Amino acid sequence: MRLEVELVNRYRTPRSVNGLLYTPTDSAATVRETRRYILEARADAPALEAFARKVLQDPVSEDLHVGPSPALDGWDFLVDIRLKPGLLDLEKEYVLKAARDLREAGVALESVTPVRRIYVSGAGASLPPERLTRDVVNPAIQHGEVVSA
Numbered sequence: 001m002r003l004e005v006e007l008v009n010r011y012r013t014p015r016s017v018n019g020l021l022y023t024p025t026d027s028a029a030t031v032r033e034t035r036r037y038i039l040e041a042r043a044d045a046p047a048l049e050a051f052a053r054k055v056l057q058d059p060v061s062e063d064l065h066v067g068p069s070p071a072l073d074g075w076d077f078l079v080d081i082r083l084k085p086g087l088l089d090l091e092k093e094y095v096l097k098a099a100r101d102l103r104e105a106g107v108a109l110e111s112v113t114p115v116r117r118i119y120v121s122g123a124g125a126s127l128p129p130e131r132l133t134r135d136v137v138n139p140a141i142q143h144g145e146v147v148s149a
Contacts, residue, residue, distance in 0.1 A: 003048045006036045006071040006117065007062045017120060017127060021135045027126040034071060036080065036115040037095070042108040051107045055098045070147075075119040077129050080145045081137055082115045089114065 014030035037056060041048050049066060057064045065071035070078060083089050091114045099109035120132065129146040137144035 001041055001043055001045060001048055003039045003041070003045065003052065003066065004036065004068045005039070005049070005052045005056065006034050006065040007057055008034050008065060008071050009062055011061055014121060017123070017132065020118070020132065025127060025131070027123060029076075029123040029127045030121050032072060032119045032121070034117045034119070036117045038111075038113040038115065039109065040111040041099075042110065043106055047106045051099065051102070051109070055095060055102070070117075070119070072119050075121050075149055076123045077120050077146055077148045079118045079120070079129065079133055079136065080115050080147070081118070081142050082113060084141055084143055087141055 012032065014032045017027060017029040017031050018024040020031060035056075037052065039048060039052065041051075043051070052066075053059070053064055063071070092112050095112045095114075096109055099107055118132070118136065120127065120129075129148075133144045133146060
């Protein structure tokens with residue numbers, strides 16, 4: 001079973017894109033970041049979602065969105081950033097360890113892919129996606145994927 005979840009912090013408001021760029025731009029674009037996880041497991045959907053809520057979500061400050069569609073609306077483009085395969089990913093290792101430790105949850109987690117998702121709004125033509133990805137994605141260790149609205 002494959003389950004995709006996205007965690008959205010309720011209290012983090014959109015901020016200027018200049019906070020992510022090496023050199024400021026005149027663009028009025030704003031960004032909002034979320035965490036996304038792609039889970040592969042031998043489990044049914046309710047058990048896997050319950051595991052995600054228990055291990056990944058802070059119920060006080062985060063909303064959990066289930067499914068492959070983006071959790072937020074009103075964006076021009078988004079960038080998904082993940083580590084390249086074969087690299088040591090401590091976040092991934094800790095989630096896998098949590099799954100092993102919580103055997104009673106009925107979830108045999110086979111893999112997890114943590115993804116940093118950056119939503120960009122109000123960019124128009126003033127901020128091309130390539131400009132942002134050049135500054136936030138380290139091509140030696142990360143893979144960045146741009147999705148247009």
